[in-house]
Amino acid sequence: MSKPYLHTVLSPKLLDIYDVQDAVVVIIDVFRATSTIATALYNGATRVIPVDAVDKCIEIGKKTGGITAGERDGKIIPGLAHGNSPAEYPREFIEGKTLVLTTTNGTKLLHMALNKGAAEVITGSFPNLTAVCDYLASCNKHVLLGCSAWKDRFNLEDTLFAGAVINRIQQNFTIHCDSSLMAADMYNLHKDHMYEFIRKTTHWHRLSAFGLEKDLEYCATPDLAPVLPIYRNGDLVCG
Amino acid sequence: MSKPYLHTVLSPKLLDIYDVQDAVVVIIDVFRATSTIATALYNGATRVIPVDAVDKCIEIGKKTGGITAGERDGKIIPGLAHGNSPAEYPREFIEGKTLVLTTTNGTKLLHMALNKGAAEVITGSFPNLTAVCDYLASCNKHVLLGCSAWKDRFNLEDTLFAGAVINRIQQNFTIHCDSSLMAADMYNLHKDHMYEFIRKTTHWHRLSAFGLEKDLEYCATPDLAPVLPIYRNGDLVCG
Numbered sequence: 001m002s003k004p005y006l007h008t009v010l011s012p013k014l015l016d017i018y019d020v021q022d023a024v025v026v027i028i029d030v031f032r033a034t035s036t037i038a039t040a041l042y043n044g045a046t047r048v049i050p051v052d053a054v055d056k057c058i059e060i061g062k063k064t065g066g067i068t069a070g071e072r073d074g075k076i077i078p079g080l081a082h083g084n085s086p087a088e089y090p091r092e093f094i095e096g097k098t099l100v101l102t103t104t105n106g107t108k109l110l111h112m113a114l115n116k117g118a119a120e121v122i123t124g125s126f127p128n129l130t131a132v133c134d135y136l137a138s139c140n141k142h143v144l145l146g147c148s149a150w151k152d153r154f155n156l157e158d159t160l161f162a163g164a165v166i167n168r169i170q171q172n173f174t175i176h177c178d179s180s181l182m183a184a185d186m187y188n189l190h191k192d193h194m195y196e197f198i199r200k201t202t203h204w205h206r207l208s209a210f211g212l213e214k215d216l217e218y219c220a221t222p223d224l225a226p227v228l229p230i231y232r233n234g235d236l237v238c239g
Numbered sequence: 240m241s242k243p244y245l246h247t248v249l250s251p252k253l254l255d256i257y258d259v260q261d262a263v264v265v266i267i268d269v270f271r272a273t274s275t276i277a278t279a280l281y282n283g284a285t286r287v288i289p290v291d292a293v294d295k296c297i298e299i300g301k302k303t304g305g306i307t308a309g310e311r312d313g314k315i316i317p318g319l320a321h322g323n324s325p326a327e328y329p330r331e332f333i334e335g336k337t338l339v340l341t342t343t344n345g346t347k348l349l350h351m352a353l354n355k356g357a358a359e360v361i362t363g364s365f366p367n368l369t370a371v372c373d374y375l376a377s378c379n380k381h382v383l384l385g386c387s388a389w390k391d392r393f394n395l396e397d398t399l400f401a402g403a404v405i406n407r408i409q410q411n412f413t414i415h416c417d418s419s420l421m422a423a424d425m426y427n428l429h430k431d432h433m434y435e436f437i438r439k440t441t442h443w444h445r446l447s448a449f450g451l452e453k454d455l456e457y458c459a460t461p462d463l464a465p466v467l468p469i470y471r472n473g474d475l476v477c478g
Contacts, residue, residue, distance in 0.1 A: 017252075152253065
């Protein structure tokens with residue numbers, strides 16, 4: 001039997017080239033939405049509700065009694081209570097609560113994938129790398145690794161995560177995809193000096209201006225929040 | 240004075256993220272449109288007229304007495320006289336003639352850049368690598384390296400060419416662009432075994448089925464057709 005295919009989508013603008021209806025779509029937003037989602041769930045949040053607009057975030061926060069959170073361009077959005085840093089969601093704060101999250105790139109791509117009828121949506125980042133790989137390797141479904149990018153521009157950190165996944169599970173898939181070959185090459189080239197390398201990315205320069213270096217290093221560290229966030233009926237919950 | 244910026248655009252679908260009106264746009268379609276354009280001009284074609292539709296190609300061919308050429312999915316288009324292989328355009332055939340060319344990806348991106356008001360359009364591929372680099376390094380203008388991709392999907396060969404250009408001229412530009420960092424990394428990683436590496440690309444697998452291996456190796460070889468194709472009033476001519 002032929003293996004399922006795997007593709008890497010380098011920007012939300014490229015999503016409609018691919019067939020999402022038949023695939024598990026992995027939403028990747030390393031700096032920082034999907035790192036924060038994994039962290040909040042790992043630390044006991046009952047669910048994360050990803051929303052693609054600020055007014056929806058406020059509205060759903062009121063309805064659910066959840067914690068509203070979100071940033072635009074690295075700053076907490078006025079009207080929301082918290083930001084997009086995984087460090088804001090330790091167990092003593094988030095356990096048993098609902099987090100309602102909106103971000104510049106990751107939650108936007110997630111809703112694009114849902115609107116296009118993705119068969120299944122999960123989220124991935126380095127803090128939950130192994131959980132994502134274990135799931136994809138065992139599920140025997142087509143996979144789209146969806147990089148959230150930065151305002152539709154290709155970014156390195158999401159690509160490196162896609163490469164890390166491919167590096168581990170490529171033998172389970174048919175990969176005829178130059179984006180995936182590139183992502184795997186880039187990961188293998190930089191995996192042994194990841195903290196140094198991410199300092200060269202444009203997103204690092206953008207966010208380090210806000211004093212977030214520790215945050216960004218956390219987001220590039222494997223398996224500190226080993227859960228599988230999976231989208232079910234409006235919520236991201238532990239799979 | 241600050242240096243001009245340089246960005247790499249990985250797919251035609253990403254072109255409208257960037258400001259083309261203030262930049263030299265380099266159209267890159269290594270397999271094979273921009274390799275063929277450089278070769279035809281180097282071998283004495285008076286001009287290459289790039290067109291984005293087959294009916295226009297036939298119409299302009301009739302008006303100008305030019306040689307019509309074009310492929311879709313690697314095959315000569317019915318109604319046109321020639322294909323998209325640089326090997327079809329030796330000096331004894333093309334000298335003094337007009338070539339009217341339409342292709343799947345490269346001529347499409349070129350017209351997108353023109354329609355968006357690009358300040359200047361040139362074409363690049365390995366056969367004219369040094370000519371392109373010398374021009375960009377000396378012109379003191381912003382640069383967009385535009386990869387034609389394959390039906391909007393990222394491809395490796397155009398990215399490698401962008402990386403080869405960046406590798407040579409980066410000191411002349413301000414580069415805050417993850418696509419460009421990646422392209423340079425990929426080129427440096429593979430530059431010493433280019434013929435082997437291009438055999439891994441999806442486009443190689445697509446075109447090698449048509450027996451075009453020699454063609455593809457030619458397209459990946461630097462400076463066999465050292466001219467600068469520049470767009471002026473509807474024609475690509477030697478700059």
